Amino acid sequence: EVQLVESGGDLVQPGGSLKLSCAASGFTFSSHWMSWVRQAAGKGLEWVANIKPDGSDKHYVDSVMGRFTISRDNAKNSLYLQMNSLRADDTAVYYCVSGKYGSGNVCDYWGQGTLVTVSS
Amino acid sequence: AIRITQSPSSLSASTGDRVTITCRASQDTRSYLAWYQQKPGKAPKLLIYAASTLQSGVPSRFSGSGSGTDFTLTISCLQSEDFATYYCQQYYSYPITFGQGTRLEIK
Numbered sequence: 001e002v003q004l005v006e007s008g009g010d011l012v013q014p015g016g017s018l019k020l021s022c023a024a025s026g027f028t029f030s031s032h033w034m035s036w037v038r039q040a041a042g043k044g045l046e047w048v049a050n051i052k053p054d055g056s057d058k059h060y061v062d063s064v065m066g067r068f069t070i071s072r073d074n075a076k077n078s079l080y081l082q083m084n085s086l087r088a089d090d091t092a093v094y095y096c097v098s099g100k101y102g103s104g105n106v107c108d109y110w111g112q113g114t115l116v117t118v119s120s
Numbered sequence: 121a122i123r124i125t126q127s128p129s130s131l132s133a134s135t136g137d138r139v140t141i142t143c144r145a146s147q148d149t150r151s152y153l154a155w156y157q158q159k160p161g162k163a164p165k166l167l168i169y170a171a172s173t174l175q176s177g178v179p180s181r182f183s184g185s186g187s188g189t190d191f192t193l194t195i196s197c198l199q200s201e202d203f204a205t206y207y208c209q210q211y212y213s214y215p216i217t218f219g220q221g222t223r224l225e226i227k
Contacts, residue, residue, distance in 0.1 A: 105211035110163035
């Protein structure tokens with residue numbers, strides 16, 4: 001059974017930093033594109049970033065470019081999102097998402113989400 | 121960025137009804153379009169990808185069609201468990217973008 005378990009969400013002040021983690025199991029993590037997708041309370045889905053299976057290629061939405069960094073450790077079956085210079089509009093539930101094999105930008109499996117709140 | 125416009129934003133229907141949700145992309149996305157279902161407090165679930173390919177385990181009452189800029193999701197005979205919010209997503213080009221969602225409610 002595929003499992004994606006996020007952790008690291010917290011209350012942080014504007015301008016602060018936070019690192020999210022996602023522990024993956026039940027599939028060959030090192031073969032799949034992985035993404036972070038976020039959702040503000042009562043709002044729609046927003047794709048944040050993704051990373052190639054070997055970590056050599058990464059993409060970001062413009063609003064987080066230069067502030068967020070996606071990374072992975074295939075030996076640990078783990079995905080990360082380092083978030084710096086956080087702003088109030090980064091407040092959201094952040095989902096760890098696996099890409100469908102052969103079509104990596106299709107969001108195949110989703111974690112339960114971790115809440116990031118940016119507020120003073 | 122490719123903008124995705126979903127319509128309607130909300131829809132009331134009854135069990136047994138046939139409903140259609142539409143997504144229009146601001147640019148050609150070929151068939152790189154997926155549909156997701158989200159229930160309150162839960163993560164989204166993949167229903168359809170490549171515009172019309174049903175994800176494994178998804179009931180056949182769900183179907184997708186379209187290519188280029190215009191796409192539809194059809195639920196042929198609504199069941200109680202289908203009342204949820206539906207999102208489309210284009211994955212033809214970066215940044216990947218989602219529609220704003222369609223909330224399907226019980227009439």
